[in-house]
Amino acid sequence: MPRWPEDSRARLVDSAVTLFAEHGYHSTTVDHIAARAGVTARTFFRHFSDKEEVLFADDDTVLPGMLASIAEPTGPVSAAELMQRTLTQLAEVMQPQRSVLTARQRIIETDVALTGRELAKQARWQQGVATALIERGFTADDAEVLSAIGFAIFVRALHSWLADNNGPTLADRVRDALPRARTVLDVVSSR
């Protein structure tokens, strides 16, 4: 019999997302979130470094999978194939979370600081992937350019998937995105 109800952290995340969606990010105070989760504000800040972080708590669990999907394959394989692999893996992790991701995205878009934190997170992923590619022997330049382009393209696919309920799956969109990027550059560079 634990002294306190368990999973305070999970209840805090849940309360936060609900209240943000219901009353907006600014109007929701940390006290509100904590009260709804049955704890004090001090406890909120023990679990999350700040009010924003409650929306990004699970982000760091994603990167290891991406890095693994780059490190795993044995034998010679192109950087583009590895990039494709990583992004597809990311797409498959995100796919089942669609409804949560949509709600989260709606909240994030209401606030510049949240948008920024989201982008900063993507930048860390991008850097991590580039480093993993470099460790597989590709040049820093190729790795970084490819990672930058890959994520730029992925984010576009993600947003179109979140906006369009009925089109192709995220994984499908991502699969097509990288080859299409090359096509676009081909076309635009041709005169």
Next chain:
Amino acid sequence: MPRWPEDSRARLVDSAVTLFAEHGYHSTTVDHIAARAGVTARTFFRHFSDKEEVLFADDDTVLPGMLASIAEPTGPVSAAELMQRTLTQLAEVMQPQRSVLTARQRIIETDVALTGRELAKQARWQQGVATALIERGFTADDAEVLSAIGFAIFVRALHSWLADNNGPTLADRVRDALPRARTVLDVVSSR
């Protein structure tokens, strides 16, 4: 004879950058900045919506120039040429600011929130450029992909320029970046 010393805003920016560089972003309070500029904290918040904004005050003056450099050219011109034009224009605006930009970048890198705000700003630019391209008749898809790739590449060039004092100019790096991006995609897609 004005009632107060003029240019409070400029003095606030100057004080802020100096103090951030000297004592770090977190350790510097708005009161410190205001005191050094000879005003009160309340005045600081009249000029800047929050403590971060003092580092990004001039950002919105840049976009109009970029949009103009896309809208200006008459006659048929490829999207890639327009992208090249815009980024080169941006590079030329930034080039004389090198020392300020370096100091600013050093500060931004010390704080996730600042990094995020910087990225959010870039995202706004990217969206603005994409819109301008669309208005010139290119498809939304091509415009957005090209803008995304263009800025991803530009940021890489910018960072390498800031890190390397003695190499090529920013404009030169930018000029080479887009064609090189295509080369990288060619190489990585070829096997």
Next chain:
DNA sequence: AGTGTTGTGTCAGATCATGACATCATTTAG
């Protein structure tokens, strides 16, 4: 001279965030 506008000061207050210390069920050591 009168009126409006502008930039600032002062003050009160809400919210965010952190440090220090206390509490108490669970776990572990002796």
Next chain:
DNA sequence: CTAAATGATGTCATGATCTGACACAACACT
């Protein structure tokens, strides 16, 4: 089987960020 260590929480105090309301003095226009 007791006693100490542990861990998640609460309470309190405090500093920092940000906003609203009101006041005031100089300037600008008529």
